[in-house]
Amino acid sequence: xxxxxxxxxxxxxxxxxxxxxxxxxxxxxxxxxxxxxxxxxxxxxxxxxxxxxxxxxxxxxxxxxxxxxxxxxxxxxxxxxxxxxxxxxxxxxxxxxxxxxxxxxxxxxxxxxxxxxxxxxxxxxxxxxxxxxxxxxxxxxxxxxxxxxxxxxxxxxxxxxxxxxxxxxxxxxxxxxxxxxxxxxxxxxxxxxxxxxxxxxxxxxxxxxxxxxxxxxxxxxxxxxxxxxxxxxxxxxxxxxxxxxxxxxxxxxxxxxxxxxxxxxxxxxxxxxxxxxxxxxxxxxxxxxxxxxxxxxxxxxxxxxxxxxxxxxxxxxxxxxxxxxxxxxxxxxxxxxxxxxxxxxxxxxxxxxxxxxxxxxxxxxxxxxxxxxxxxxxxxxxxxxxxxxxxxxxxxxxxxxxxxxxxxx
Numbered sequence: 001x002x003x004x005x006x007x008x009x010x011x012x013x014x015x016x017x018x019x020x021x022x023x024x025x026x027x028x029x030x031x032x033x034x035x036x037x038x039x040x041x042x043x044x045x046x047x048x049x050x051x052x053x054x055x056x057x058x059x060x061x062x063x064x065x066x067x068x069x070x071x072x073x074x075x076x077x078x079x080x081x082x083x084x085x086x087x088x089x090x091x092x093x094x095x096x097x098x099x100x101x102x103x104x105x106x107x108x109x110x111x112x113x114x115x116x117x118x119x120x121x122x123x124x125x126x127x128x129x130x131x132x133x134x135x136x137x138x139x140x141x142x143x144x145x146x147x148x149x150x151x152x153x154x155x156x157x158x159x160x161x162x163x164x165x166x167x168x169x170x171x172x173x174x175x176x177x178x179x180x181x182x183x184x185x186x187x188x189x190x191x192x193x194x195x196x197x198x199x200x201x202x203x204x205x206x207x208x209x210x211x212x213x214x215x216x217x218x219x220x221x222x223x224x225x226x227x228x229x230x231x232x233x234x235x236x237x238x239x240x241x242x243x244x245x246x247x248x249x250x251x252x253x254x255x256x257x258x259x260x261x262x263x264x265x266x267x268x269x270x271x272x273x274x275x276x277x278x279x280x281x282x283x284x285x286x287x288x289x290x291x292x293x294x295x296x297x298x299x300x301x302x303x304x305x306x307x308x309x310x311x312x313x314x315x316x317x318x319x320x321x322x323x324x325x326x327x328x329x330x331x332x333x334x335x336x337x338x339x340x341x342x343x344x345x346x347x348x349x350x351x352x353x354x355x356x357x358x359x360x361x362x363x364x365x366x367x368x369x370x371x372x373x374x375x376x377x378x379x380x381x382x383x384x385x386x387x388x389x390x391x392x393x394x395x396x397x398x399x400x401x402x403x404x405x406x407x408x409x
Contacts, residue, residue: 003101008046008075015039017074018067020099035067040225041163041255042068045133048161048219048259051076056128059083059153061146062135063110064093070106078129081122084110115139115146119288122153130154133163140198144269145286147213154262160215162258166222167200170237170252171229203251205274206258212270215260222253269297287390290331293405294319301328307400312343313373318402320344325395327406332388335408338363339378340393344371345401351379352392360384362391374404 006017018035045068049058058078062085063069072080084093093110111121116139130150136143150160172182187196201209203222211217224241228234240252271281286300295309295317303326306319329338340349346369351362362381369375385391393406 006074006102008043011039011043014043014071017099017102018070020101021070021097021104022099023095023097034065038067041134042071044223044225044255044257045131045161045163046071046075048163048257049076049129049131050159052128053077055079057081057126058129058131059122059127061115061130061132061150063108064095066095066097066106066108068131068133069108070097072131073106081127082108082110083115084112085114086112115149116142117145120149120153124152125155126153127158128155129159129161131161133161135164136162137164137197137200138195143209143275144213144271147210147215148267148269151214151262151267156262156264158262159218160210160258160260160262162206162210162256162260164206164256165197165200166202166251166254166256167205168202168250168252169222169254170240171233171254173240173252174233174236199275201256203256205272206256208272209270209275210258210260212268212272214263214265214268214270216263218259218261220256220258220260222251222256224253225255266293266296268295269299271299285328287328287330290329290333290335291405291407292327292329293317294403298327302326303328310402312402312404316341316374316404318343318404320400320402321395321397322400323396323398325397325401325403327393327395327403329391329393329406329408330388331391331408334387335381335385335391337378337380338391338393338406338408339376340395340406341374341376341404342367342369342395343374343402343404345369345397345399347395347397347401349377349379350394350396351381351385352394353384353386353389354392355389369401 004013006013015035019032056078059081060069061083063082064084069080069082072078086093091112093112095108098105113121175182184197203220207217207220228237245252282304285303289297292298292301305322305325309317309319312318338351348364348366350364353360353362362385363379365377365379367377395401
């Protein structure tokens with residue numbers, strides 16, 4: 001029997017296509033429940049993914065169980081790179097999906113890594129699109145790292161397509177008012193690490209996070225993808241979305257969908273107060289770069305004791321340190337110098353390897369920087385410098401100094 005063609009506009013044909021695939025240990029009942037519940041979401045995701053005339057490259061973050069993968073292959077013109085995060089630490093997830101009815105077989109290979117901590121295993125400016133669907137709510141600590149890596153691997157002008165449940169959706173508000181717990185149950189035994197929701201977002205939080213990190217927004221919407229359960233919930237949903245929202249400016253529909261783009265501007269490590277506890281953030285330090293520009297990537301590279309970001313001579317952004325300012329850099333190259341651009345202070349710039357307390361001095365330079373212009377102070381690094389070992393720049397400055405950037409060579 002010849003099956004009817006699969007159309008992006010025909011949900012029944014897509015459901016039939018997805019249900020036709022078989023793999024080892026497939027449970028047909030569970031598979032049908034998953035597709036019935038997921039298809040409205042997946043179709044909406046597809047509407048946010050551009051379809052280029054010329055073949056492009058797309059990175060799918062969080063590919064298993066491969067339903068969006070199959071739809072991207074079917075309806076969009078991209079070569080796909082697939083990823084996952086296995087709870088057992090394996091470097092790859094391999095899965096063969098076969099559809100006898102449609103005479104298709106796909107041997108999917110997912111590269112596994114931790115999107116919150118690892119450098120993505122792809123070169124800069126590689127992908128036209130990155131899809132990050134139903135993932136950000138599972139992260140436990142730091143979406144900014146993942147956004148930085150997505151920005152790095154996207155081509156200029158490339159698109160990030162993101163979907164996630166809306167933390168302020170009407171159904172959750174109803175459950176809260178009824179005294180029910182709105183949080184996910186524990187996912188004991190889940191094969192994929194971090195399958196439980198850790199932190200959901202409102203639309204305004206997502207928009208602030210993405211724009212603060214340097215993305216431009218093409219589209220950002222809250223969309224109801226499921227009908228309400230019963231008349232009372234339908235009335236409550238209507239009131240929230242059509243009456244209350246006019247007063248609060250809130251977004252109460254079920255799901256959030258965003259398409260953002262990488263611009264020519266550099267990525268900014270932006271940590272909104274609404275998402276990050278400022279008291280704990282003061283202790284956060286995770287140096288990854290050999291150069292630091294204040295207002296772009298200073299937060300993961302600086303220790304405590306820095307004042308708020310301001311704008312100085314030449315419209316350059318800076319922070320002022322207290323009597324002592326500490327900056328940490330990392331480079332796998334052999335460096336011979338570190339240069340600090342600063343203003344309005346006098347003292348000594350020092351370079352060290354901390355080595356867990358066994359300090360090694362690498363160099364130092366005295367300086368006197370006037371208030372009205374930037375001064376570059378270069379610290380020569382000795383042969384004791386070790387590539388890959390964090391480089392600690394300490395500014396010993398009674399009264400403090402304004403710092404715009406630190407570069408290495």
